[in-house]
Amino acid sequence: MMELELPKMHQSQQDMDLIDILWRQDIDLGAGREVFDFSYRQKEVQLQRQKKLEEEKRQQIVREQEKALLAQLQLDEETGEFVPRLTPTNNALTQANTAPVEITQNVAFTEEDGDAMSFDECMELLAETFPLVEPAEPAPPCLGPSIPPCTDNTHLMMPGEMPMLTQNPLMPGPMDQTWMDLQHCLNIQEILDMSGYVNTAQPANVQESNYSQYLPKLSDVTTGTTDMCPPKFMNTYNEAFSNVNQMNLKTPDLNESFGTDEFCDIFYPDLEPKVNNASLPCEGGNTDGQLDELSNASLLKPMDLHSLSPGNFSTEKNEDMAEFPDSDSGLSLDASPNMSSPGKSLHSDGCVGFSDSDMDELESGSGGTESDYADMLPLLFQSDSPQQSLLENSGINLAQEDNVKQPKTDQAEASGYSKPPFTKDKQKKRSEARLTRDEERARSLKVPFTVDLIINLPVDDFNSMMAKHQLNEAQLALVRDIRRRGKNKVAAQNCRKRKMENIMGLEYQLDSLKEEKERLLKEKSKNSSSLREMKKQLNSLYLEVFSMLKDEQGKPYSPNDYSLQQTSDGSVFLVPRIKKTLVKSN
DNA sequence: GTGATTTGTCATGAT
DNA sequence: TAATCATGACAAATC
Numbered sequence: 142m143m144e145l146e147l148p149k150m151h152q153s154q155q156d157m158d159l160i161d162i163l164w165r166q167d168i169d170l171g172a173g174r175e176v177f178d179f180s181y182r183q184k185e186v187q188l189q190r191q192k193k194l195e196e197e198k199r200q201q202i203v204r205e206q207e208k209a210l211l212a213q214l215q216l217d218e219e220t221g222e223f224v225p226r227l228t229p230t231n232n233a234l235t236q237a238n239t240a241p242v243e244i245t246q247n248v249a250f251t252e253e254d255g256d257a258m259s260f261d262e263c264m265e266l267l268a269e270t271f272p273l274v275e276p277a278e279p280a281p282p283c284l285g286p287s288i289p290p291c292t293d294n295t296h297l298m299m300p301g302e303m304p305m306l307t308q309n310p311l312m313p314g315p316m317d318q319t320w321m322d323l324q325h326c327l328n329i330q331e332i333l334d335m336s337g338y339v340n341t342a343q344p345a346n347v348q349e350s351n352y353s354q355y356l357p358k359l360s361d362v363t364t365g366t367t368d369m370c371p372p373k374f375m376n377t378y379n380e381a382f383s384n385v386n387q388m389n390l391k392t393p394d395l396n397e398s399f400g401t402d403e404f405c406d407i408f409y410p411d412l413e414p415k416v417n418n419a420s421l422p423c424e425g426g427n428t429d430g431q432l433d434e435l436s437n438a439s440l441l442k443p444m445d446l447h448s449l450s451p452g453n454f455s456t457e458k459n460e461d462m463a464e465f466p467d468s469d470s471g472l473s474l475d476a477s478p479n480m481s482s483p484g485k486s487l488h489s490d491g492c493v494g495f496s497d498s499d500m501d502e503l504e505s506g507s508g509g510t511e512s513d514y515a516d517m518l519p520l521l522f523q524s525d526s527p528q529q530s531l532l533e534n535s536g537i538n539l540a541q542e543d544n545v546k547q548p549k550t551d552q553a554e555a556s557g558y559s560k561p562p563f564t565k566d567k568q569k570k571r572s573e574a575r576l577t578r579d580e581e582r583a584r585s586l587k588v589p590f591t592v593d594l595i596i597n598l599p600v601d602d603f604n605s606m607m608a609k610h611q612l613n614e615a616q617l618a619l620v621r622d623i624r625r626r627g628k629n630k631v632a633a634q635n636c637r638k639r640k641m642e643n644i645m646g647l648e649y650q651l652d653s654l655k656e657e658k659e660r661l662l663k664e665k666s667k668n669s670s671s672l673r674e675m676k677k678q679l680n681s682l683y684l685e686v687f688s689m690l691k692d693e694q695g696k697p698y699s700p701n702d703y704s705l706q707q708t709s710d711g712s713v714f715l716v717p718r719i720k721k722t723l724v725k726s727n
Numbered sequence: 728g729t730g731a732t733t734t735g736t737c738a739t740g741a742t
Numbered sequence: 743t744a745a746t747c748a749t750g751a752c753a754a755a756t757c
Contacts, residue, residue, distance in 0.1 A: 600746085625736095626735075626737090628747080629737080630735060630736075631747095632747055633749080637733090640749090731756100731757085733756080734753100734754085735752100735753085735755100736752085737751085739748100739749090739750090740749090741749105742745100742747075742748095
């Protein structure tokens with residue numbers, strides 16, 4: 142039991158002491174002891190007595206120390222300051238006795254050998270000393286003549302001995318506002334120092350915090366509020382994207398090719414205000430949602446490999462393929478599978494020279510993957526007929542498909558919607574030539590499936606198809622290689638597309654950051670000028686305060702010899718700058 | 728002929 | 743574990 146009670150008692154003692162401390166701190170606020178606990182009144186009386194005794198002892202010790210130190214100092218008749226006698230023991234004692242003062246004045250006296258205080262010193266001193274001064278008011282009265290000049294250089298002016306400006310009846314009324322402004326000025330300096338405006342040590346925070354403040358201005362150059370991309374936008378995008386393609390993905394080149402405003406205006410006319418949410422339009426979903434649409438619409442048309450058109454592998458069709466080298470893509474992004482299979486080529490005369498855009502138009506109009514699968518899968522699974530049967534059926538379906546799509550192709554071509562770029566056409570032919578090699582291999586091994594089918598069938602359907610046809614190892618290996626290469630080709634194209642979009646997104650971010658940097662630099666310059674002005678005002682105010690402080694003889698105190706300091710309780714003291722000489726002497 | 732660009736392919740790791 | 747995807751690297755074709 143005792144072991145359990147003792148901790149409780151100890152804890153109670155701690156609580157009591159804590160309450161005492163809190164109560165002492167709140168005396169100024171009018172808090173009564175009973176606010177905390179009635180049971181400790183008696184203890185409080187005892188503590189007060191003990192405290193008085195301690196205070197008396199402390200003051201006595203201080204007085205003794207002052208006497209001792211004073212005995213070790215001598216009055217400089219020229220400066221009127223007390224300077225330590227140059228003996229090692231005295232110096233050591235002086236330092237020891239004046240340590241508390243040194244803490245508050247070291248910076249001023251060690252960093253500056255000159256007599257004048259720096260602005261920062263003034264600001265610090267004023268901020269600490271005059272929390273409630275109003276410069277707009279008439280000049281504040283100084284310490285009254287009754288305030289004796291400090292001659293006690295041992296302890297300088299201890300709070301209990303120093304004239305307290307705040308208690309001076311001549312002290313002016315509230316000057317809260319002005320000193321709030323002055324301290325705000327100090328805060329500005331601190332903020333400027335800490336925020337790293339110049340070195341951008343914390344760019345991320347600054348950006349995030351301030352993004353929304355300046356980005357809206359970018360909207361000034363936006364051309365509209367449409368969420369959809371206008372034709373002009375699309376055209377410009379095409380041009381810009383072509384430039385990007387020619388820039389070899391080098392950022393400096395990108396910078397040169399895209400001006401800041403140009404880029405932003407061109408690509409994100411209606412997205413700029415959203416940037417502060419860290420969701421750039423080229424990143425993540427937005428990228429897919431907008432840039433993808435743009436690029437899909439006119440630039441990097443993604444491969445649509447799902448338009449399957451099983452071809453005919455008869456020998457005579459091989460000859461036809463030789464005549465139409467562009468007729469066997471199906472894998473390429475740029476070549477429409479609908480138009481590319483051997484059978485297709487046979488049944489769609491005049492389609493050889495179609496541009497990629499025309500192909501894309503066809504793809505978009507064809508209903509995409511599902512519809513093509515609907516055409517394809519029945520071919521595969523309606524019967525387990527031999528290969529020839531399958532191929533023949535494929536040819537029929539292709540012919541039917543062509544009848545549907547051909548008019549659209551003609552329409553697109555006739556409208557001149559997209560003229561085939563020569564380079565693209567060449568590349569298309571090249572890719573088709575590559576694909577033809579797989580076709581050739583498949584034909585040489587008598588693989589009963591088209592490359593399109595091999596590549597684009599879902600894995601389950603693909604496995605079913607493979608299971609229904611007994612293929613030897615070479616055929617199986619080739620089919621799987623074709624499928625792997627085809628998938629990888631699409632993946633590579635998507636990967637490159639994403640890479641380009643990322644580059645464009647980063648370019649956009651870079652432009653945004655440049656704009657932000659410019660804005661911050663302007664703001665910094667503005668703040669610096671404001672800060673200089675406030676420092677001037679502060680300095681003049683500081684000197685004005687000092688000019689009104691008079692000693693017993695009516696002489697003003699010199700700011701070089703005295704400084705104003707504020708204690709933690711808000712009291713303001715006039716502190717002589719004797720420490721300077723002490724430091725110098727050391 | 729050379730450099731740049733595009734595209735396909737392979738290898739490898741991640742999902 | 744297999745299939746697929748993502749991506750860097752390389753090579754070939756083309757301009």
